[in-house]
Amino acid sequence: MPKLWNETIEAHRDAVRAATLDAAAELVAEHGPAGVTMSQIAKATGIGRATLYKYFPDIDTILTAWHERQVRSHLEELARVRDRAESSERLEAVLTAYAVLSFQHPRSDLAGSLHRADHVSQARQHLHGFIRDLLVEAAAAGDLRTDVPAAELATYCLHALTAANTLRSKAAVRRLVAVTLSGLRR
Amino acid sequence: MPKLWNETIEAHRDAVRAATLDAAAELVAEHGPAGVTMSQIAKATGIGRATLYKYFPDIDTILTAWHERQVRSHLEELARVRDRAESSERLEAVLTAYAVLSFQHPRSDLAGSLHRADHVSQARQHLHGFIRDLLVEAAAAGDLRTDVPAAELATYCLHALTAANTLRSKAAVRRLVAVTLSGLRR
DNA sequence: CGGGTAATAAGACACTCTGTATCGCAAAAA
């Protein structure tokens, strides 16, 4: 995409990387994860195919990088929601925000199509830790059940709330959050 | 696999189809969904590559068929569990069985790697309907919350319980079922 | 302003996989 170098070389390379991930995401949305080729990505990014190989060695790496970027940006959004909410409403606010994100970005999972992704993406582990810490905090306030480790409750939350991407209305998403929350209470 | 024809021609073709799905599943477990080729599947099945094309037009169809078979077999198992359990314990028994299946077969989802799969597999819709009917029955007994449609509760259950495939002990699976169940009650 | 540096586009190349067609072979059926 960028024809002229921005400021430094590294900034230019970052811009190319970002443009590549954008192009790849669009192609995946159009043809599915399996129907995307390096040639298509290079053309859509506006760079040569050989140049693309100097940035990413294969499609799997590109999709993994895109997935990581997506999860990381969601994580930052959730951190903002957490810091903005009162302590007593923090958990509900964050879980609602996560469900809404899943609802609006049904493509963010990619789940099975990545084989090399260490079987659990780095960013997803951060996400899990983030929710777990939130649950520990809520447990200290005495609102949560204590017969299940916080880590397992976090896993439960993340899976239950991804159901949001199959729902059709925001009202349904809110109901899903309510149901999930009531599973956490004693 | 079978070199001589079994009974009828159709039985022979069924045997070849089944052997193909078995071989494909094994290759997927080994190389991931993206790393499997028609050539490999043909060789692993023990048939010629051209012959494989007379059974399945492409890899996507093979993986979809395998996924459907897997879900269907799980569905039959769940139906047996349902019919064996007392009415009062049916829901818990079936959800536990589903969680244990997810726990033992982490590969059954395939989630993102299928593009053509009507975006929701046929068998998975049956599974959703199966759970939904079970929830309607339990609601009639008065144990369930009534502020959320049964279909949404079924979606919630299926997603929450797939978390079982990331857990490490059966005890954790039982805790997950307990948490999920308490989300269903009022 | 001109030379050196670095990233690139374009093309070539060998390789693999794909999807299809053809040709005999062997086993079941008439």
Next chain:
DNA sequence: TTTTTGCGATACAGAGTGTCTTATTACCCG
């Protein structure tokens, strides 16, 4: 036996891959 029918093997063109080479262009420094 003769006729079907499924099959393995092979060939073929098209597409994608991963690597390499060459010429071009933009930037930086003296």
